[in-house]
Amino acid sequence: MSDALNYLLKARPEAMSAYFSFLKKSETHLDIRTRDLISVITKVAVQTEGGFRQYLTRALRNGASPNEVLDALLMAFPVLGLAKIVWATEILLDMDIPEFRPDNLDAKPEWHDVAPVTEVPQREAAYFESDGRHLFTWRDGDEIAVYDSRCPHQVTDIPHLSLEGTTLTCPKHQWAFDIESGQCIAKGKRPLKSFDHKVVEGRLLAYW
Numbered sequence: 001m002s003d004a005l006n007y008l009l010k011a012r013p014e015a016m017s018a019y020f021s022f023l024k025k026s027e028t029h030l031d032i033r034t035r036d037l038i039s040v041i042t043k044v045a046v047q048t049e050g051g052f053r054q055y056l057t058r059a060l061r062n063g064a065s066p067n068e069v070l071d072a073l074l075m076a077f078p079v080l081g082l083a084k085i086v087w088a089t090e091i092l093l094d095m096d097i098p099e100f101r102p103d104n105l106d107a108k109p110e111w112h113d114v115a116p117v118t119e120v121p122q123r124e125a126a127y128f129e130s131d132g133r134h135l136f137t138w139r140d141g142d143e144i145a146v147y148d149s150r151c152p153h154q155v156t157d158i159p160h161l162s163l164e165g166t167t168l169t170c171p172k173h174q175w176a177f178d179i180e181s182g183q184c185i186a187k188g189k190r191p192l193k194s195f196d197h198k199v200v201e202g203r204l205l206a207y208w
């Protein structure tokens, strides 16, 4: 929530609680994806970039596909107009979410080669690139965790340099993650996204 809303919540708790309760009740009959897509469109309509990035992340996390987001944007053309759709598309390009790249729009999940498993270090975080996506790994014996480098807050591609020991800190708003567990340990509340993985003929594969 923004600092402004936090302030209003403290300064006018009754009015603001009623407002939030209204928002919650107004979505009761919508399925989650429809609710999320409408939220994304409202952020485009008022052109709040942080809100757009955040609600887009939520929509994707809850199962909306990039094609559905693009359809929702285009369907809203009569109210948004081309300039706002271009504004949102420029932010999408800046976010560079792998699933939104034109070649990936219709891609089905599949196994991707990451690296020889011998190159995944023991009890040390490591960073890999695989088919246009960045990944972090943590390995303890035969147990391996494979994490998306994309921050669960607003999909920022967290760089390798953000690792300090076992703590990964997103440079954008400083959400911090424990790379051993993937859990968020500061600022935010959502864990890193982890991918299914397996080792085949000595190579680590991840599924997305």
Ligand code: FES
Pocket (backbone or CB within 6 Å): 151, 152, 153, 154, 155, 156, 170, 171, 172, 173, 174, 175
């Ligand atoms: S994008 Fe906000 S903390 Fe990562």
